[in-house]
Amino acid sequence: MGESSTVLSLRGATKRFGGLVAVNELDFDVTEHEVLGLIGPNGSGKSTTLNLISGSLRVSEGEILLRDQLISDLPAQKIARKGVARTFQLVRMLPSMSVMENVMAGAVFGHRRRWGREAERQVMKMLELVGLERRAAARPSELTYIDTKRVELARVLVGDPKVLLLDEWLAGLNPTELEEGIALIKRLREEGRTIVLVEHVMDAIRSLCDRCVVMSSGRKIAEGPTAQVLSDPEVIRAYLGEDDA
Amino acid sequence: MDILITGLLLGGTYALIAMGLNLQYGMSRIMNLANGEILVAGGFAAFWFWTAGALSPLLTIFILAPVAFGLNWLIYIIVLRPLVRRAKSRGQLEVDSILTTFGLSFVAVGLMLATFGGDYFSYSYMLTPVEIWGQTYAVNRILAFIAAVVICGVLYLWLNRSRAGMSIRAIAVSPDSSRLVGIDVPRLAALAFALGGAITAVGGALVSTFLTLDASTGVIFTLKALVIVIMGGVGDVRGTIVAALLLGVLETFVARVIDPGLTLAAAYLLFILILLFRPQGLFGRRQS
Amino acid sequence: MKSQEYKSFGTALVLLVIAILLPWFVGDFAVTLAVNMAMFTVLATSWALFSGPTHYISLATAAFFGLGTYTTGLGLDHLPYWFLIPLAGVLGALIAGVIGLATLRLSGVYFVIFTLGLAEMTRQIITFVQNATGQKGILISIWFEEATFYWMLVALAALIFLVGWLIGRSRLGFALRIIGDDEEVARHSGINTALSKVLLFMIPGAVAAMTGAIMAPRYGYIEPLIAFTPMLSFQVVIMALLGGTGRLWGPLVGVIPFSILWEFLSASFPNQTTLLLGLSFLVIVYLLPQGFVGLLLKIKARFGGGRGY
Numbered sequence: 103m104g105e106s107s108t109v110l111s112l113r114g115a116t117k118r119f120g121g122l123v124a125v126n127e128l129d130f131d132v133t134e135h136e137v138l139g140l141i142g143p144n145g146s147g148k149s150t151t152l153n154l155i156s157g158s159l160r161v162s163e164g165e166i167l168l169r170d171q172l173i174s175d176l177p178a179q180k181i182a183r184k185g186v187a188r189t190f191q192l193v194r195m196l197p198s199m200s201v202m203e204n205v206m207a208g209a210v211f212g213h214r215r216r217w218g219r220e221a222e223r224q225v226m227k228m229l230e231l232v233g234l235e236r237r238a239a240a241r242p243s244e245l246t247y248i249d250t251k252r253v254e255l256a257r258v259l260v261g262d263p264k265v266l267l268l269d270e271w272l273a274g275l276n277p278t279e280l281e282e283g284i285a286l287i288k289r290l291r292e293e294g295r296t297i298v299l300v301e302h303v304m305d306a307i308r309s310l311c312d313r314c315v316v317m318s319s320g321r322k323i324a325e326g327p328t329a330q331v332l333s334d335p336e337v338i339r340a341y342l343g344e345d346d347a
Numbered sequence: 348m349d350i351l352i353t354g355l356l357l358g359g360t361y362a363l364i365a366m367g368l369n370l371q372y373g374m375s376r377i378m379n380l381a382n383g384e385i386l387v388a389g390g391f392a393a394f395w396f397w398t399a400g401a402l403s404p405l406l407t408i409f410i411l412a413p414v415a416f417g418l419n420w421l422i423y424i425i426v427l428r429p430l431v432r433r434a435k436s437r438g439q440l441e442v443d444s445i446l447t448t449f450g451l452s453f454v455a456v457g458l459m460l461a462t463f464g465g466d467y468f469s470y471s472y473m474l475t476p477v478e479i480w481g482q483t484y485a486v487n488r489i490l491a492f493i494a495a496v497v498i499c500g501v502l503y504l505w506l507n508r509s510r511a512g513m514s515i516r517a518i519a520v521s522p523d524s525s526r527l528v529g530i531d532v533p534r535l536a537a538l539a540f541a542l543g544g545a546i547t548a549v550g551g552a553l554v555s556t557f558l559t560l561d562a563s564t565g566v567i568f569t570l571k572a573l574v575i576v577i578m579g580g581v582g583d584v585r586g587t588i589v590a591a592l593l594l595g596v597l598e599t600f601v602a603r604v605i606d607p608g609l610t611l612a613a614a615y616l617l618f619i620l621i622l623l624f625r626p627q628g629l630f631g632r633r634q635s
Numbered sequence: 636m637k638s639q640e641y642k643s644f645g646t647a648l649v650l651l652v653i654a655i656l657l658p659w660f661v662g663d664f665a666v667t668l669a670v671n672m673a674m675f676t677v678l679a680t681s682w683a684l685f686s687g688p689t690h691y692i693s694l695a696t697a698a699f700f701g702l703g704t705y706t707t708g709l710g711l712d713h714l715p716y717w718f719l720i721p722l723a724g725v726l727g728a729l730i731a732g733v734i735g736l737a738t739l740r741l742s743g744v745y746f747v748i749f750t751l752g753l754a755e756m757t758r759q760i761i762t763f764v765q766n767a768t769g770q771k772g773i774l775i776s777i778w779f780e781e782a783t784f785y786w787m788l789v790a791l792a793a794l795i796f797l798v799g800w801l802i803g804r805s806r807l808g809f810a811l812r813i814i815g816d817d818e819e820v821a822r823h824s825g826i827n828t829a830l831s832k833v834l835l836f837m838i839p840g841a842v843a844a845m846t847g848a849i850m851a852p853r854y855g856y857i858e859p860l861i862a863f864t865p866m867l868s869f870q871v872v873i874m875a876l877l878g879g880t881g882r883l884w885g886p887l888v889g890v891i892p893f894s895i896l897w898e899f900l901s902a903s904f905p906n907q908t909t910l911l912l913g914l915s916f917l918v919i920v921y922l923l924p925q926g927f928v929g930l931l932l933k934i935k936a937r938f939g940g941g942r943g944y
């Protein structure tokens with residue numbers, strides 16, 4: 103493997119909602135093939151940051167670059183097409199369509215636009231990856247919660263994104279499902295995918311993330327290898343009163 | 348100057364009409380497209396009481412208000428609440444309530460046609476002129492304006508000072524949070540809807556003193572009320588009043604200076620401009 | 636899926652042939668009724684192409700219809716009738732595009748209100764212009780037999796069904812279904828939601844305009860009140876929703892019974908047609924939210940297998 107390059111950069115990204123500064127001059131880079139954990143207590147601005155990267159929200163100040171290309175001034179659909187894919191905190195399924203069609207949505211319009219037989223092949227590949235190849239014809243209403251999460255994951259992966267944003271993807275899972283979920287993301291990591299993981303589940307962070315960025319009240323308070331960051335006194339202070347997941 | 352005052356007089360009455368819709372859409376979240384028909388019905392009632400019993404419209408409204416309140420309450424409970432319950436999203440509720448209130452408006456027009464026929468009706472009430480600042484105005488318009496101001500004022504105070512009023516404003520902002528603080532959302536939504544209907548009917552009675560109505564003119568009033576409510580910002584009382592006054596002046600201006608047949612086009616043009624440049628209205632909050 | 640498709644195609648062709656041959660087998664009154672049905676089929680099906688997937692209720696049909704009628708009325712002295720029809724279509728598409736760009740980024744409610752006032756406002760403006768220029772109405776000098784109108788409309792209907800079928804299998808059709816399910820997901824999947832909606836809205840705009848252009852000679856005398864009947868928009872909405880927008884043939888299923896009912900009512904109780912409109916809306920919302928199509932699918936699901944992918 104040659105030199106790893108920077109996939110995503112945030113330079114002084116700031117988001118204000120009236121008087122409230124949700125994200126305050128955030129600077130960090132995401133390197134290719136790494137799994138970056140974005141952690142911090144509730145309300146620290148992690149989800150807002152993901153929203154800024156994916157284009158759901160516009161930055162008030164600062165820049166976000168995807169491989170040296172400015173994306174912070176683009177609408178969400180353009181950012182998606184350039185290869186930034188995200189999941190949502192509350193899983194969003196397309197209720198009137200089958201699992202297959204749900205994943206197709208990502209294949210047809212995403213980073214790699216495919217159609218017809220080729221698209222279907224990619225979709226089946228992804229369904230195999232997440233373990234749902236036998237449920238291609240099912241409706242979202244027939245699936246368990248973790249299965250809908252798998253569908254959403256397949257949908258964001260099928261377009262072959264440059265960077266994957268997972269917004270508390272492991273939330274709401276029971277211990278067994280959690281193990282399966284962590285294993286799945288581990289597989290993605292082994293495939294060399296670039297992932298930004300927003301999580302509260304500390305076990306997951308420890309086992310999946312090479313590096314972490316810690317936020318508190320909109321600012322970055324620590325950045326570095328996971329073990330180092332998690333034993334940083336200031337990080338522990340920020341989490342004081344928070345239960346470890 | 349004359350245009351200004353006439354416009355303001357008209358606008359004041361419009362404010363009352365739009366207020367009814369504002370309560371129904373802003374607070375109960377029901378886009379009531381039958382609003383204009385309620386207005387016409389109120390006008391019919393005033394006409395009937397005046398021509399049959401020589402009862403002044405200003406007194407008729409005291410009978411009209413509770414009757415319209417009750418009727419609208421029933422409509423909400425029987426026809427609209429099932430939609431609120433079964434709607435899975437706010438967008439779905441809006442579509443359903445649009446179609447339903449359309450249905451109701453046509454049914455109302457059909458019934459009015461059957462009962463009163465398709466003729467225009469108007470009557471002379473207080474047509475005596477009065478001089479203000481060197482120009483003459485009809486007393487009926489002034490009386491209607493004063494009545495509108497009084498009612499709007501009372502409503503404003505009630506919404507901002509009384510507990511029930513503030514609860515209604517709360518459910519306009521966030522029904523879920525309101526529920527959490529113990530506000531009985533379904534009951535208050537029904538209350539807001541019924542109140543809105545009563546106010547619209549009263550507005551209709553007042554308007555009938557100086558405008559000509561017939562069974563089919565409801566839709567024009569609905570459109571105007573919609574323009575006012577959206578222009579002023581949904582759910583905002585002051586915005587509605589300001590927007591109504593603006594519309595009244597604009598309409599009077601267009602009618603006098605350009606052509607009386609273009610009043611609706613002018614209102615509509617204003618609507619388009621607002622939608623394009625400031626969809627949240629003059630005072631509204633930007634919806635996320 | 637291939638055999639299923641051939642079956643549908645076959646059925647459609649048979650129905651088309653029957654439709655074309657109809658005027659030779661029925662009396663004059665039936666042909667007149669058939670003209671109305673064909674017209675509403677064209678309008679309702681093209682309406683459903685947009686409003687079905689996006690759930691935006693458009694009441695602009697009357698406005699575009701009037702536009703088409705006036706295109707023929709004003710243009711007949713200078714251009715041939717056969718040219719005016721596609722011209723009306725182009726004009727309709729352009730104006731629909733402009734309206735779409737302006738209003739489709741707003742919520743559904745504002746869109747409905749906007750389209751509600753469109754016909755009224757257009758009518759007011761044209762009346763004003765007519766009063767100002769002194770010209771009262773426009774007399775159309777050409778005339779066709781009822782059957783000719785019927786065949787023109789059947790041809791247009793066939794075209795729309797073809798276009799609808801093609802869109803259903805295309806990326807645009809898929810994009811619109813996704814938008815209808817969850818616009819946020821659509822956007823984050825890379826779909827330009829605004830553009831998709833605008834493109835699609837141009838279809839009913841163009842079609843309604845063409846229909847108006849075709850029908851102009853049938854009215855003989857064009858006046859704002861005739862060209863811009865607001866009832867038209869409501870009738871189209873009801874027929875499409877009654878039949879159901881879930882399938883391409885849904886609106887057709889709504890058009891046939893409703894037109895017959897309407898004909899009957901306007902002949903016997905002309906003042907109660909408004910009442911019929913109102914009751915139909917209520918029936919649709921409370922009893923048939925997915926139209927007849929939805930009802931049929933539910934029955935099918937109960938007795939047969941569900942449809943697979």
